Every structure is written in structure tokens, then in C-alpha cells.
Amino acid sequence: MARSLNFERIQKRMVREVSTQEALKNVTPFDFGTEKNNRNIKIVVGDVNGSCANKET
Amino acid sequence: MCKQRDIILIDSYQSHGTALDRHSFVVLDDKGGEIRSVSYDLVCLVLSSFKDPAQKARKLSYPGNLPIAATDVSVPGGNSREGYIKADQFYYFQKSNISYTVIGTMTEEMFDKLIDFINESDFGIETITENLQPAT
Numbered sequence: 001m002a003r004s005l006n007f008e009r010i011q012k013r014m015v016r017e018v019s020t021q022e023a024l025k026n027v028t029p030f031d032f033g034t035e036k037n038n039r040n041i042k043i044v045v046g047d048v049n050g051s052c053a054n055k056e057t
Numbered sequence: 058m059c060k061q062r063d064i065i066l067i068d069s070y071q072s073h074g075t076a077l078d079r080h081s082f083v084v085l086d087d088k089g090g091e092i093r094s095v096s097y098d099l100v101c102l103v104l105s106s107f108k109d110p111a112q113k114a115r116k117l118s119y120p121g122n123l124p125i126a127a128t129d130v131s132v133p134g135g136n137s138r139e140g141y142i143k144a145d146q147f148y149y150f151q152k153s154n155i156s157y158t159v160i161g162t163m164t165e166e167m168f169d170k171l172i173d174f175i176n177e178s179d180f181g182i183e184t185i186t187e188n189l190q191p192a193t
Contacts, residue, residue, distance in 0.1 A: 004172065005176065010175070013181055017183070017187075020187055023183065027080070032081070033134070
């Protein structure tokens with residue numbers, strides 16, 4: 001049987017709300033390759049916020 | 058329509074009026090619920106790649122980052138490399154308010170490992186709810 005999240009416990013561990021922009025600082029998009037699938041999606045690898053980002057987690 | 062364990066590419070969302078780059082996420086939950094009295098039907102975690110060995114070591118020193126190998130995901134046409142899941146930041150969405158594409162799935166084994174990792178760890182969890190639209 002598939003495992004499930006313990007949302008009750010997770011609720012107690014929620015520390016703060018952050019913006020999407022802040023959350024994605026220093027997060028390199030996952031590299032699945034250059035071009036993929038039939039919709040011609042191209043994933044560009046690189047920092048979302050470049051060198052101006054100052055918080056890394 | 059996406060479901061739990063899918064890997065999706067969200068390509069249209071904003072933060073404080075700024076359009077953000079396309080990012081891939083794993084769908085953690087698609088049952089839906091309410092957070093801070095606003096409904097959601099999608100909870101995701103972001104997937105990220107390592108840039109170099111030093112960055113990899115740094116990233117994995119954070120308790121909320123879970124490493125994944127290329128074999129932990131199945132993305133047709135993809136050439137995945139190792140990376141990590143940021144398990145300490147929960148992104149809440151309403152599917153109808155974002156533009157996304159399902160590009161693959163995470164293996165059951167890895168997804169179970171992720172659930173166990175979240176359930177059994179003690180790291181604090183940050184929430185991202187700014188993409189939710191209150192009901193009018």
C-alpha cells in the first residue's frame with residue numbers, strides 16, 4: 001500500500017510563508033537533458049535569480 | 058491532469074508581479090484541501106540539479122534536501138541526471154490557475170522514500186501559497 005503524508009504532523013512543522021521568488025532563489029532547474037518530449041520543451045539550466053540571490057538552502 | 062508522483066513542468070506562474078522561469082516539480086499530493094482558509098488541489102516539491110561537486114555537498118548538508126538519482130525518475134525522452142528534492146518547501150497550487158505539463162513520473166520506491174523522509178524528519182517546512190486565488 002502506498003505511503004501517505006502525515007499532514008497533522010506536517011502542519012505543526014510549518015515555520016513560515018515565503019514567496020515563490022524567495023523559495024526558488026539558488027534553485028537550479030532539474031536537468032532532464034536538452035530537448036525532450038514531443039512538445040519540444042526545452043529546460044534551460046541556470047540560476048533563477050542569478051548572482052543576486054543571497055540565501056541558499 | 059496530474060496525479061501524485063508525477064513530475065510536472067510548471068511554466069506559468071508569478072511572484073510579486075514577476076514572471077518566473079519554468080521549473081520542474083514532483084506532485085506530492087493531489088487530493089486537495091484548505092490552507093489558511095484557501096482551497097488548493099495540488100502540493101508540489103521542486104526538483105533541482107547539482108551544478109558541481111562543491112554545490113552538491115553544500116546542498117546535501119541541508120536537512121530538507123533529499124538526493125535523487127537518474128534512475129529515480131522516468132521522463133520519456135529525458136536524460137536525467139542526479140539532483141535533489143527540496144522537501145522542506147511545500148508549494149500549494151490550484152491546477153486551474155497554473156499552466157503545466159506532465160513530463161514523467163517518479164518511481165514508486167523513490168516516492169515512498171520521499172514520503173518517509175518527510176514524515177520521519179524534523180526539519181521545518183516553509184509554505185508557498187501566493188499562487189492560490191481566494192474564492193470570490
